[in-house]
Amino acid sequence: KAGVTQTPRYLIKTRGQQVTLSCSPISGHRSVSWYQQTPGQGLQFLFEYFSETQRNKGNFPGRFSGRQFSNSRSEMNVSTLELGDSALYLCASSLVSGETQYFGPGTRLLVL
Amino acid sequence: AQKITQTQPGMFVQEKEAVTLDCTYDTSDQSYGLFWYKQPSSGEMIFLIYQGSYDEQNATEGRYSLNFQKARKSANLVISASQLGDSAMYFCAMRELESGGGADGLTFGKGTHLIIQP
Numbered sequence: 688k689a690g691v692t693q694t695p696r697y698l699i700k701t702r703g704q705q706v707t708l709s710c711s712p713i714s715g716h717r718s719v720s721w722y723q724q725t726p727g728q729g730l731q732f733l734f735e736y737f738s739e740t741q742r743n744k745g746n747f748p749g750r751f752s753g754r755q756f757s758n759s760r761s762e763m764n765v766s767t768l769e770l771g772d773s774a775l776y777l778c779a780s781s782l783v784s785g786e787t788q789y790f791g792p793g794t795r796l797l798v799l
Numbered sequence: 800a801q802k803i804t805q806t807q808p809g810m811f812v813q814e815k816e817a818v819t820l821d822c823t824y825d826t827s828d829q830s831y832g833l834f835w836y837k838q839p840s841s842g843e844m845i846f847l848i849y850q851g852s853y854d855e856q857n858a859t860e861g862r863y864s865l866n867f868q869k870a871r872k873s874a875n876l877v878i879s880a881s882q883l884g885d886s887a888m889y890f891c892a893m894r895e896l897e898s899g900g901g902a903d904g905l906t907f908g909k910g911t912h913l914i915i916q917p
Contacts, residue, residue, distance in 0.1 A: 720904050730890065730892075730905075730907035732904030732905065733904075743904070745904060775842055777842075779844070785832070785894065787832075787834065788834075789846055790836070790843060790846070792841065793842045793844075795842070
């Protein structure tokens with residue numbers, strides 16, 4: 688069974704731009720979560736989607752948004768990028784909420 | 800207060816030795832899950848082992864075992880017979896299943912950088 692895939696793997700943007708990251712969960716998994724990893728703040732929960740509904744959101748500004756499609760694929764969008772948004776963005780999927788999460792390889796975003 | 804504390808920022812261990820990575824947690828929930836993940840330099844988080852708060856037996860997965868001491872709120876990862884490929888960052892994580900209904904995501908510790916020396 689294929690694992691979680693994320694595209695793109697690397698991304699360079701400039702301040703003020705917006706970016707969309709994509710995540711395809713493991714086949715059959717309906718829950719997708721997003722995390723931001725930075726050297727300073729570590730791993731932080733962004734949000735979780737289940738059955739196309741956002742279940743909860745971490746402590747991030749409204750510039751961070753996401754959605755989930757009927758096939759469980761998810762996208763994350765960051766608008767008006769700031770230098771501090773430079774991070775590794777990790778997507779994880781699970782069968783349902785609360786089950787073990789399996790992570791993708793991540794998208795490394797650099798904001799210049 | 801930190802919910803997950805990993806007190807060892809880095810560890811050097813000789814190949815084939817056993818390794819214990821420390822993790823303590825803080826929660827008022829009775830129902831929660833504890834996880835360990837491995838993150839090589841490539842960045843991908845690899846799931847290693849899971850322990851539920853109501854599980855009476857310590858979890859084991861191959862060379863990995865979780866030393867779960869509920870009263871002490873401790874969930875240490877034990878790697879037996881370490882290998883060079885075990886060199887990576889290791890993260891302890893918790894998911895509280897009551898307060899957020901499981902929807903608050905995983906809370907991670909700061910991690911331990913494990914280096915296995917030949």
